[in-house]
Amino acid sequence: MENKRPELALKETSVFVAITELHNYFRDLQSYYKIAEGELFDELESVNNTEEAEVIKAKLKEVRLKVDYFHVINNAISIADTVIHTEAMIDEFHQK
Numbered sequence: 001m002e003n004k005r006p007e008l009a010l011k012e013t014s015v016f017v018a019i020t021e022l023h024n025y026f027r028d029l030q031s032y033y034k035i036a037e038g039e040l041f042d043e044l045e046s047v048n049n050t051e052e053a054e055v056i057k058a059k060l061k062e063v064r065l066k067v068d069y070f071h072v073i074n075n076a077i078s079i080a081d082t083v084i085h086t087e088a089m090i091d092e093f094h095q096k
Contacts, residue, residue: 015093023081030070037063
């Protein structure tokens with residue numbers, strides 16, 4: 001069996017760019033949902049109707065879960081982004 005070096009499926013994109021772009025994307029998604037969470041919280045504070053409040057609370061619960069998920073993904077890809085830009089990894093991926 002031949003041990004062939006894997007290749008990134010994104011032929012026109014370097015591994016460095018791909019990981020950095022993913023880091024930026026998940027960081028931005030985390031921020032997006034944090035802002036949405038704040039907007040829903042503000043909306044909840046101003047509502048007087050119990051039914052509306054329950055609907056907003058359900059949306060808030062869903063958004064908070066997304067904030068948590070994207071926080072974890074953002075942290076993980078941030079670590080990958082940091083490691084991939086170390087001298088050892090730069091040397092690894094620039095060798096022919």
